[in-house]
Amino acid sequence: MEYFLQQLINGLTLGAIYGLIAIGYTMVYGIIGMINFAHGEIYMIGAFIAVITFLVLGTVGITWVPLMLLVVLIMAMLFTAVYGWTIERIAYRPLRNSPRLAPLISAIGMSIFLQNYVQLLQGARVKPLPPVVPGGFSLMERADGFVVQISYLQLTIILLTVALMYGFTQIIQRTELGRAQRACEQDKTMAGLLGVNVDRTISLTFVMGAALAAVAGVMVTLYYGVIDFYIGFLAGVKAFTAAVLGGIGSLPGAMLGGLFIGLIEAFWSAYFTIEYKDVATFSILVLVLIFRPSGLLGRPEIEKV
């Protein structure tokens, strides 16, 4: 029971991170119908900016943790937002009216380019980061001394994710920008006829998705303490799995899918073998694609005649 509870906490933390990345996949898919395979790299860049910003803050002598976290989050979101915007502008927009395969290939190319770009600039070795947020609460203790813990960092990750997802949902549901995004998702031509600047709305979607991925990147850096230029690939594919599991195009689906993937991974590692946790995750992807391609909360794709 105690062991289970601990895995639940670990799984929720992981799930929150996947959920944040998955939102970017699902939103971009919703609005322009393509899988942005470079999204995982955006998350990786967010992680690198986090490490760099921590180092800079350390050098100038700012060590108060809440302030550090705030500055790091803002920097990571700002920089990745610029990356997200730029990627859309140069790799996808020129292909807006091409066959669906063209932007997909462009996205894969972008992904490979960004990995190599970071590898060249930052080196191929892993970057360590000393623990910034140590400590935690002990929730309960088993007779044999096993302690169920939720670290302050896990708590921060979960609370921040919940807050971001709430805020984000409000933007999509209530603001003019969110309405414009949903309108573009349903009918770009009509949105344009009503005065929506469709290109700008798409750009902002990339910016928002990138900023959320950056938060995930920061969290992962803090959580695992090591990053390298290749982390975007696996995390990206897993978040993509989460988005597909939840129903690609659906926001609540992405959050739910992320949570599922995180929990599956944590429990699989704890009760079966940690080596095969990725196999478990991707088996889910295969099963969903076979048996429920529209995902948990997605709409079945209806072919327009």
Place this chain on the structure above:
Amino acid sequence: MLTVSGVHTFYGAIEALKGVDLEVSAGEIVTLIGANGAGKSTLLMTICGNPPARAGRVIFEGEDITRLPTFEIVRRGIAQSPEGRRIFPRMTVLENLQMGSISAKPGSFNTELERVFHLFPRLKERIDQRAGTMSGGEQQMLAIGRALMSQPRLLLLDEPSLGLAPLVVRQIFQVIKDINREQKMTVFMVEQNAFHALKLAHRGYVMVTGKITMSGTGAELLANEEVRAAYLEGGH
């Protein structure tokens, strides 16, 4: 108010408009009639710059809008209720109307909403309903209401009567007449229902395969032998 001169529009290699000239003056209701595939809807879309004309010019209130992006054109005071209505099916009625007010003057939302609800009380009853679940007639009302939300000076309507019951058609044509008379809104309307359209309109144009072949007042066209033979007799 609107001058279209020598407009050619292409879909890929297909020339849909082959040099169209027409004019709509302020305060008029002008209708464009013609058979399926003549290019009527293409003309409305070309006025809005999607797709833009490959040759020729579209002038709105003295300004050349031919090459402007669509959202810039409609922000100058043109609204369209397009072919197939194109309401946002997964948004509520209210959200659809909010979308319509994007290019409106700020602060005008509530007055315009009241005005639209006054014209189409049905929409008020359905305010929180998902638009995709409404009947065809209600969706048409929503499409016109949404176009009106931006207080356009020029309203473009594409087949407002298509697929609707005669009673609803009469109601919609009455609304078009009212907004033209009371709000002095200029209306340019594409219709297959030539009889009703010509009766309502001050002037009309006839389009055949991408070209204007005839024009005149509504009454003149209604009396014209060719028009009668091609678009009126047996057509309703």
